[in-house]
Amino acid sequence: MRFVILGAGAVGGVVAGRLDGAGADVALVARGAHLEAIRRDGLLLREAGGDSVHRVPAYASPSAVDWRDDDVAVLAVKGGDTHAVLADVPRGRPVVCLQNGVANERAALRRFADVYPVCVMLPASHLAPGVVVAQCAPVPGILDIGRYPSGTDAVSADISASLVKAGFHSVVRADIMRWKYAKLLMNLGNAVEALCGRVDGLDEAAAPLRAEGETVLYAAGIPFVSLAEDRARRGDILQLRAVAGVERAGGSTWQSLARGTGNVEADYLNGEIVLLGRLHGVPTPANETARRLVVAAAQRGAAPGSLTPSDFLAEVARAAHP
Structure with missing residues (x-):
């Protein structure tokens, strides 16, 4: 092989x-x-x-x-x-x-x-x-x-x-797809990390994304493992360790902005929740906002950290209540 x-x-x-x-x-x-x-x-x-x-x-x-x-x-x-x-x-x-x-x-x-x-x-x-x-x-x-x-x-x-x-x-x-859908829910926050950088307040800014994601998956009848199952699988296996001369990078979307690639995979992360929401009649303003903003940031060559978490949440609020 x-x-x-x-x-x-x-x-x-x-x-x-x-x-x-x-x-x-x-x-x-x-x-x-x-x-x-x-x-x-x-x-x-x-x-x-x-x-x-x-x-x-x-x-x-x-x-x-x-x-x-x-x-x-x-x-x-x-x-x-x-x-x-x-x-x-x-x-x-x-x-x-x-x-x-x-x-x-x-x-x-x-x-x-x-x-x-x-x-x-x-x-x-x-x-x-x-x-x-x-x-x-x-x-x-x-x-x-x-x-x-x-x-x-x-x-x-x-x-x-x-x-x-x-x-x-x-x-x-x-049942590997149950695990991949749970990982999808975790990856919804990648866009927020890329937009805001690795700063305090990311968990609060990403919370609406996961909440929408869970609601959509329930509506679509798609099973996913719970946070407890996921935590049990991870346990203490993954231990972050410093590598000499290397500053720890953010997630994959953060890295795409940092490298200036011009594109990100948000259409297949946040966009998956947006797609399922449209198919099943569930509003997804937080994920659509994250998708739209991070794609635009990549296209204009913005570095990570172009928004604050409060800026992002304000954008979500405007999308939810236009």
């Missing part, structure tokens, strides 16, 4: 480096300066326990990969890139969705029979070409996996075993 990691950013890069370090067969797809740095110097994985360099095959696109029959395609791109990436993956491969959000699996199932969602709990960052940082140690992340829409099989068990060998916590779950 070879893991072809499609998207070597924070999560994809850390997983690739860890798998390679554990002896797995790994190839990467990256782009731009990041790809050039990996080809020239290798992928630098920075961790609290030390740095490691991983010289693995790196390609500019899925169509350039020398695909093999035993390859597993691992999607580690933002939701907005999923359709384009899948179009260049040969049919018949297992597809692993190492991504936030819940729309990627459905998109993959249109083209591929064997789709494997992963609930990603992996604090990581990618702010410089060729470099990814694992922010937790000694366990870098929790990566539970199952089949989509439900169930387990030998492939999911093999992938989980490879992740465990690479130092991650991973169990195989027949």
